[in-house]
Amino acid sequence: MHSSFRTPAWFYFALAFGIAWVAWLFPALASRGVLQLGQGTQLICLFAGSFGPFVGAFLAVYRDGGWAAVREFAGRSLRYRMGLIYFLSAVLLVPVAAGLAMAWLASHGGPPFAIAVSLSHLPLLYLELFLLGGSVNEEFGWSYAIDRLEQKYSLLPAAALLGVIWGCWHIPLFFIAGLTQSFMPFWAFLIFTVAFRIVIVWGYASTRKSILIALLFHTASNLTFNLYTVVDRSPQRDERGFIGLALIMLAVSLLVAMTARCYRRAASNVIETLQ
Template structure:
């Protein structure tokens, strides 16, 4: 809850701010709305400008081609938006949003557990899909995918940088806490899921992307886009549980598992959504948020980092 400014009705009560006093706090629903508009403008502006350039170049988004660099840079729109808002908030002396999840050492334990659970949900769905007649899982196919991207190390770096690291400090670490001030978790998950799906749309027109291979008008393409909604809820549950580190881990595990398994058929994509909903239900039933209300001021910090914004500690 934001603090209302002092009433001007009583002149005697108004006193000049002391040199060491904290700056006024304009944060609140209205301030958050302005923050969100700025964040979305930067995220979409940077990403769509880069991806539009990649579409204009044509050709596949592969290393060494003119298309690859703008394609890669486009993923960093949400991270750039998050950094701009963080610097802006600190320069204004505003507190961290109340619903931001602070970093805790326990996140180092939760992140791997949630990552394995999210990856397991995709694998279980793929196994059910195979039992229903879909393509069998193949380790040789997974090896081919990694080799095409320069080997296992290059593949893993690419999967964690382009997607989880370039997006989660923005969508979850920056947008979610501000939306949470006026919206419920399920409402935010739906809204962010739709925004996420729209943000990804240019990738359907860049050769060599997963989205382009699926096709925008195909059943698989539609399910892939709709799948952003349960995916947004799953990553949000991870953020609520252990902060942005956990959301990065879950985002990374789902993306990596789906790419390695070459998930493309409508049946398996639908099963993945179902398994994710079951996992989301389990997380909601077994845990609760551990956020801490931000204090009016925050201690001096070092240079801005890529972590989520953390509430001030007393």
């Protein structure tokens, strides 16, 4: 697999960041009053920018091996055979972690524990988030990225580094008024992205590099921010809910890092190489 890479890794990362940051610059400037942009135009810029990793990955894969490589790479999004533990983790882990954080918050002076979406709306909301909410836009790209980083680093450091890169990719969104990120502390967001990426890569590496499981993890995470008011958008800006979620995910990622076969195997390979 690794020998098939012909495109420099920087080419992918330059496209993933360049497309996103250039597109997001306009709504960022508009939210600071530097530009006049309509709401619709801002949404188009935000949506277009989110496809930076997707475009970067497919262009890099095409450069690596032509249409045959593109078909193989895209086909990994259809690898639905995965163990029950991976599927349940992908669908339930982040919602359950957020539920615990919000239950704790409710018992410590926060709002009463509540689910903000009716059960009847969940299937359609999940489908919308899967197709348009960031999962498809990003996870093909981050799957390609972990394959590239794994060339240079052992799997766990590669996953942690990708978590940092993933978090930093979102930086312009923190400067756009009204977006979810603008209500989050960046340090907690970075903890969340590193911890969550370690978990996603565990699922990805354990299911024959199924991009589908990465898509499921990402969608469940986005769904969580609709299920609960994890991010407080009120003037009080109570950040404890999101910080609690980030810390719970950090604990989960440490457990996964210490026990997952894919990480242990990668670490033992490094030790054998050093010997």
